[in-house]
Amino acid sequence: MGYLKAVLNDDKNLEIKNLKILISTGKQLKRDVSKYEKELKKYDGQAVSKERPKIIKLNEIENVKKIDNIKKPKVDDNADSSKYTIKAVVSRDNMIIIDFYDSITKDFVDFKEDKTSNTFQDIYQLKGNFKDAYPTKLSINGVDQIVIKQKDSKTLEILFEDKTNLKTIYFINRNRVVLKVLDLNKKKNKATISKAVKVYKPGLNRVVVLDAGHGGKDSGAIGSEDKMYEKYTVFNVTKYLESVLKERGYKVYLTRNSDRFIKVRNRTVLANDKHADIFVSIHANAAHKSKIKELQGIETFFLSPARSERAKRVAALENQSDISNMSGSTQKAFLESLNRPRITASHKLSIDIQRNMLYETRLLHKDVEDGGVREGPFWVLVGAQMPSVLIEIGYITHPKEGKRLFNKKYQEALAVGIANGIDSYFAKNP
Numbered sequence: 001m002g003y004l005k006a007v008l009n010d011d012k013n014l015e016i017k018n019l020k021i022l023i024s025t026g027k028q029l030k031r032d033v034s035k036y037e038k039e040l041k042k043y044d045g046q047a048v049s050k051e052r053p054k055i056i057k058l059n060e061i062e063n064v065k066k067i068d069n070i071k072k073p074k075v076d077d078n079a080d081s082s083k084y085t086i087k088a089v090v091s092r093d094n095m096i097i098i099d100f101y102d103s104i105t106k107d108f109v110d111f112k113e114d115k116t117s118n119t120f121q122d123i124y125q126l127k128g129n130f131k132d133a134y135p136t137k138l139s140i141n142g143v144d145q146i147v148i149k150q151k152d153s154k155t156l157e158i159l160f161e162d163k164t165n166l167k168t169i170y171f172i173n174r175n176r177v178v179l180k181v182l183d184l185n186k187k188k189n190k191a192t193i194s195k196a197v198k199v200y201k202p203g204l205n206r207v208v209v210l211d212a213g214h215g216g217k218d219s220g221a222i223g224s225e226d227k228m229y230e231k232y233t234v235f236n237v238t239k240y241l242e243s244v245l246k247e248r249g250y251k252v253y254l255t256r257n258s259d260r261f262i263k264v265r266n267r268t269v270l271a272n273d274k275h276a277d278i279f280v281s282i283h284a285n286a287a288h289k290s291k292i293k294e295l296q297g298i299e300t301f302f303l304s305p306a307r308s309e310r311a312k313r314v315a316a317l318e319n320q321s322d323i324s325n326m327s328g329s330t331q332k333a334f335l336e337s338l339n340r341p342r343i344t345a346s347h348k349l350s351i352d353i354q355r356n357m358l359y360e361t362r363l364l365h366k367d368v369e370d371g372g373v374r375e376g377p378f379w380v381l382v383g384a385q386m387p388s389v390l391i392e393i394g395y396i397t398h399p400k401e402g403k404r405l406f407n408k409k410y411q412e413a414l415a416v417g418i419a420n421g422i423d424s425y426f427a428k429n430p
């Protein structure tokens, strides 16, 4: 039931009622409610029958038509672990540095020179795939132009272009290729060379709001040992993630910057206020006593009306602290106000984040389990107007995984994985 159903059934009273709910709650969450207000205006002055609106029974939500028929995606672990996958490309001083995931050999690099009527070109072709190369300009002070592009799925081209004949060299060190421009000082001796070098920044002009779950009096899930609280591990991961993303040029805001309690709905208010491009909520999972040895692994959820048993269970855990603030009909109205493009975007973001988290954590521990990408009704995500996901970084209750979640290296790997997933999402959805 709710707004959508009311429209479908042409029930004006119910429609108006649901519109009013969407507007008032939307305003509290600082969402843009103009489209609902416009819709409501249509009824101004219209005679509406006095017929009592139908009462919505709670169990009817189970019958809500799925508005998105999303199948659980298969996470392809081999896609990124190919020896041709390039992790990062940055420029530093007079160098371009290309990092692969695996060690490479000399035959990965091909070099040639070319000359047009007014420029000299040094062209490097690397056997590799860099997902963020959609031709991007890199810069080295003193070189007219450097362009990086994916020529085909297995060839990355880096082109140096200059009015003078540049001297470039390259060398390989394990998984790294360094392209270096020589004699730049001689070339530009009359100009002052500034030390500020632009680094390739995938996050430029992107705003991300990170939400470390729980905090303060709400410790979240609790592990087997003293002080193994969810609120601590998710906060550490969030702080690492913040620094990695900032380094890559993102504008980052945190819903909490210390161990304090924040109401669930205020978390997304910040995201809407800052006009965030994405909202990422970070949590750790817990299993029932009887299953602590069984349940482990990383999962990423996105908001949708779908209610699988598993999603329901996790949602119930994560919704606990605040859900009572929303009435049943408000919840329903919101679930049905979700639009398909946002669900699809959140789904894509989930896949990228999940895949990259697994990749990074499995570099440390091969046995990290893939809990998959799942959809569910998470209230912390409901208020957000942008694509949003909820990550369960692992089971705090699992004997092995629980300990890892409090290990600094593991927390960093999770953060780097999430950051790579975010990069990947924006690269594919500019």
Ligand SMILES: [Zn+2]
Pocket: 213, 214, 220, 221, 230, 282, 283, 284, 318
């Ligand atoms: Zn949580």
